[in-house]
Structures are given as C-alpha cells and as structure tokens.
Amino acid sequence: MESIVAGVPMICWPRQSDQQVHSRREELVNAADEKRKLAIKSVGEGGSSYCNFDRLIGDIYKMNEKPCMPSGTNEYVVDKH
Numbered sequence: 001m002e003s004i005v006a007g008v009p010m011i012c013w014p015r016q017s018d019q020q021v022h023s024r025r026e027e028l029v030n031a032a033d034e035k036r037k038l039a040i041k042s043v044g045e046g047g048s049s050y051c052n053f054d055r056l057i058g059d060i061y062k063m064n065e066k067p068c069m070p071s072g073t074n075e076y077v078v079d080k081h
Helices: 002-006 017-023 025-043 048-065
Strands: none
Touching: 017 025, 025 048
16 A cells, blocks of 8 residues: 555565456446446436436326315315314
8 A cells, every 4th residue: 555655666466366356457447437327327318317207207297287186176175163
C-alpha cells in the first residue's frame, strides 16, 4: 500500500489467491462498468425503469378519474346521525 501511495513501482510475483484476483481485475472492472452503464440507461429518459414508473403514475391518475363510491364521486359521505 505504501508503494502505491508513494508512486513507487514494484516488481512482485503473485502468490496463491492474489494471482486469481489480480488476473481477473480488468474483466471485473469492465463487467462492473457495463452494469453501471445499463443502470444509468435504465433510469434515464426512455429507459425501462423510467417508462415503468411513468406508466405507474399514469395508472394512478386514471384510478383517480374513475368514481370509487356508489354516489358517483370520489368523496366519502359520512352519515352524522
């Protein structure tokens, strides 16, 4: 860690578990970057999450337009007797 912070290059030989992780680093970074791009695209305008949320809001507005009560209104009538 000290060599990284100091900017000193080191020549090292990977041992045991280090080799597997470090050899796949670029693959893991690329996969994570691809997931990040997909997530940004999904929530952006025209993306699947954006469209689904927009559709949900539209459905809620439509539910509000229909009368819910037998009286034909959306208001509750309270009997005060």
